[in-house]
Amino acid sequence: MKKIEVKECTFSYDNTRNAVDAISFSVEEGSYTTLIGHNGSGKSTIAKLLIGLLEMKSGEIIIDGLTLNQENLYTIRDKVGIVFQNPDNQFIGATVADDIAFGLENHLVESSQMNTIIEKYAKSVNMQDYLDREPTRLSGGQKQRVAIAGVLAMNPQILIFDEATSMLDPQGKAEINALIHQLNQEKKMTILSITHDIEEAALSDHVIVLDQGHVVMEGTPEEVLCHEKELLDLKLDIPFSLKIANEFEKQGVKLKKKITLEGLVNEICQLK
């Protein structure tokens, strides 16, 4: 079933150039989809259109069977949680607990229930020991995890990550990527992750490549990420394992294309 459906959607910031140009794509329920493209390709604009932070010029967006319009806007926002890029721009509360509580307060959750909910979701991102901490005493990765907890507390069905790891150090990146996987695998949440990290895209089920507000390629990571020339032309990159496979080919040995290092090394072992 399609959880997100975007049909011929167009948006322009200045009416001279379309940041998103008659784009169509869909995200399957329970999938982990990545949307990749260079800086300025329209990725973040799409994220904002999906939750109605920007209003499209033409086209249609259907989320969980509901058409995005003025009437459905708040119902749809209850279904879709979004985590943005900058950990410092989305920490609102004075402490971790306050921050997770922010959305709950807006939804008029009884304060007697709130602590239980806060603890539950702090635990789900492994931040239960930090509830009284102030944001300045947290690392970037920890702040992003709190942001995720705040979003999870709203009980969404779909999570959008808009370059949520790009400002984090490698440790923070690994933490968040592991959490995204867990939410997808264990909680069966539909994930749409916007990124230009190719190794991250290699871990997803479905990859959509954007350029100038269009979809230019789409498929499983295996299908999409091996198109070296196209990806480099799009200011992106190919997974490191493919670079090695290409070198093998140059030195006269053809290997099956694998997009993870583990897969590649297994292929190399077959050579013996």
Added chain:
Amino acid sequence: MPIEIINLSHEYNAKTPLAKVALCDINVKISDGEMIALIGETGSGKSTLVQHLNALLLPTEGKIQIGDQIIEANVKSHGLKQLRKKVGLVFQFPEYQLFEETILKDIAFGPKNFGVSAEEAEQKAREMIKIVGLDENYLEKSPFECSGGERRRIAIAGILAMGPDILVLDEPTAGLDPKGAKDMMDLFKRINEDFHKTVLIVSHDMEQVMTYCQRVIVMNHGKIIEDCNVHEFFQSSDLLKQLHINPPALLQFKDLCKEKGIEISKDALSIEECVREILKGVKR
């Protein structure tokens, strides 16, 4: 302009209950024209150290000599403004610091502040915009019309316009797409090689460190725990793992091969060399 740091320590909020030692007995020499990577976990003291290089922070113990200027703990220093002109510090996400109406004014702001005439500052801006890979048409635009990658270039042009001998960059490619990051690193290499400036880069990206830098300085808990040539440094991933730093993909690949019984020598530091060694082993 060489830099020598001697027994430098820095304590935040010294002599208060909140005192915290951020740097402890640092000794480093940096020669003219080097391209160096400064690496370490978040919180290891990299930013604190970097801020000493143009006296935004002053040592609480020890001293630092930059060119002829000596900054010593507990001794009042003069001429720090001159020093700040010579050491250009580019903070993380420098594009957030742009503020002027036009790019021309923004780039010219720094040199004007250091007493250069308006005409000369504009002249500098015209030169620098080209060096960072944008053309002169940009100068009359507002910086806020530009993309993130372009804005970052403009911010760097603003630092270069002050004519520093040493360029210090704190994670200059964070948030850029792969092509943007590569272009940016190529730019620093050009600034290093063609303009003979010393470049010090704080980075978490080991691929970049391996590809672009000659020397690696590793910090951990406020101390320098390794200072060596890039080739030596990337011979094994053990230290990196201890420091919670992601080894470059090539080292990860070599480690995986080793687990499966495929040995690749430590000196093989390019994809090409590794593949050649593996194939040699297979044919034998």
